[in-house]
Amino acid sequence: MKNFKYLLSFLVCFLILSNDSTSAKVVFHGGYAFETFKGQKVAAAYVSIFNQSDKDLVIKSITSTICEVAEIHDTVLEGEIMRMKKVESLNIPARSEFYFQPGSTHIMLMGLNQELKDGTNFKLNFEFKNKQNLNVEIMVLNKKLRENLLDKK
Numbered sequence: 665m666k667n668f669k670y671l672l673s674f675l676v677c678f679l680i681l682s683n684d685s686t687s688a689k690v691v692f693h694g695g696y697a698f699e700t701f702k703g704q705k706v707a708a709a710y711v712s713i714f715n716q717s718d719k720d721l722v723i724k725s726i727t728s729t730i731c732e733v734a735e736i737h738d739t740v741l742e743g744e745i746m747r748m749k750k751v752e753s754l755n756i757p758a759r760s761e762f763y764f765q766p767g768s769t770h771i772m773l774m775g776l777n778q779e780l781k782d783g784t785n786f787k788l789n790f791e792f793k794n795k796q797n798l799n800v801e802i803m804v805l806n807k808k809l810r811e812n813l814l815d816k817k
């Protein structure tokens with residue numbers, strides 16, 4: 665049943681992208697975040713971006729109804745301390761791929777106004793420099809998956 669839901673969210677994602685012919689060459693795939701506990705106000709989200717067009721794609725901002733602020737963060741090592749740095753705009757060159765991922769560049773969701781529950785979805789709206797924008801489906805995964813991910817590092 666759960667697999668079916670995931671499949672469905674990919675399908676929805678595909679339909680949104682194919683609606684708009686100009687952004688069809690830009691594909692956002694496999695967006696995910698981990699479930700949160702009650703009262704948690706901050707979470708991270710990740711997505712893979714395939715820019716198959718001949719133009720650079722510049723992400724100017726991200727918004728969502730589930731949080732007050734969404735920012736792009738980079739993780740940088742300062743001495744021995746890992747710090748997160750806000751990225752004002754993210755450039756994905758023509759014909760290249762970009763992966764938001766744990767421990768690296770991520771989307772920080774701050775001021776969450778709802779709990780992220782395993783198996784549900786929410787949307788992030790990406791606004792680009794060329795004024796176009798795209799709604800991207802993010803699926804919420806069980807946090808045990810995250811523990812597994814961290815164990816391997």
Ligand SMILES: [Cu+2]
Nearest residue numbers: 737748770772
């Ligand atoms: Cu962050």
